[in-house]
Amino acid sequence: MSHTTSTEPLALAKQEWMKIFNGGPYTGLLMLEHLLNAATKTHEQFLTDPKNSIKKATLDHVTGSDLQRLGSTWNTYAGRCTSFAVKGISELNAHSGAGGVPIFNFEIYDLSRHRVARCRNTGIVLDSSSTITGGAFALPEGAWARFPETNASWKFKSSESKFERDGNVEGKIKHSSSPITPAEAMIICLKEVEESAAKSVPTLFRSASSQSQPVFHxxxxxxxxxxxxxxxxxxxxWRDGKKMVIQFPKYIGNPQVLDATMVGTQDELQECLQQLLQFIHDYGGPHGQEQWETVSTVNTALIQAAVNHWGMPKLRHLP
Structure with missing residues (x-):
């Protein structure tokens, strides 16, 4: 549905950027859920064999899907950088100016495990990792735009329809491909989740306002x-190992046997769940509770599957 507006394009883009940023966390849980559904696997099957249970799920069950079939991965405010860009495009491309002429014409670019969107009409960029107040920013042709408090900067080359990005850990300038469709971008994102889910599936709380830089919690x-x-x-x-861990029982030795020191009780499970909620209250930021609700169903299913398959957890504090 088209929406006629007189709001200046960059202001409109900033409003939408902050709405998405505040509305849901950065998370791979919704992508994981989509892969499990596509592969007809349960949460317990995933935890039993996290690497192989969804192996090739993207190739076998998702590749070729249109954007609507991928809706659960992007049509809420929760998700990864690709979900952020696709959701923003969906909302902003619906706006039109005088005479019903579309204001925006966004395209998505893949920058090696990170996706951004840029509007051909206005030069406005939607990037979920932006640290600029209001999030969205204009990126003219050939100009480097640097984010405050980061080493990353961007340049768009209209002649090639490509992005360049420096300030990476590798110390190399990264180049995007030509524009890709939103569905292609989401499929790339799902493939990345498929490859990394056995090791980690993060949920990162965040908040932004029109007066200050975006913040991660x-x-x-x-x-x-x-x-x-x-x-x-x-x-x-978390990367430095300073964390609280809800630890489910593990098997050790050869042949493997259950480590009895890791087996919790029903009371310890309840303590873990209470500490999880307290953590969200303490460290989820101003929108933590609302953001957690967007992924709580998946998380609850994973906890239940973990208890069924691994046993009752214990709470650990590191270091």
Whole structure:
């Protein structure tokens, strides 16, 4: 449905960017759920064999899907960078100006495990990793745009319809491909989740306002290979090992036997669940509870499957 507006395009884009950023967390849980449904696998089957249960799920069951069939991966405010771009495009491309002429004409670009969208009409960029106040920004032809408090900067080359990005950990300039469709972008994203889900599926809380830079808050990470749900006050703390861990029982030794020291009780399960909710209250930011609700159904299903398959968890604090 088209919406006629007199709002200046960049202001409109900033409004939509903040709505998505505040409306849901960065998360791979909805993509994981889509892959499980596509492959007709249960959550318990996934935890039993997290690497192979969804192996080739994207290729066998998702490739070729149109955007509507992929709706569960992008049509809420929760998701990864690709979901963010596709949702923003869906909302903003519906706006028109005087005479019903469309204001925006967004295209998506793949920058090696990161997707962004740029409007051909206005030069406005939608990038979920932006640290600019209001999020959305205009990127003229050939100009480097640097994000405050980061090393990343961007340049768009209209003659080639390609992005360049520097400031990467590798110290190399990354080049995008030519524009891809939203459905193609989501399929690339699903493939990445498929490849990484056995190791980790993160949910990262975030918030933004029109007066300050976007902020990331606490992170909750499913780590299937480690039989754990890990919680960090920030991504930095989590990477540094400063975290609270809901640890489900593991098997050790050869031949493998259940490590009795890791087996919890019903009371300890309840303590873990209470601490999870308290963590969201303390570290989820101003929209933490609402953002968690967008993924709580998947998380609840995974916890139940973990208890059924691995047993009752214990709570650990690291270091």
């Amino acid at each position: 606490g992170i909750i990470v499913w780590c299937p290979k480690d039989h754990a749900l890990e919680l960090g006050a920030s991504t930095g703390d």
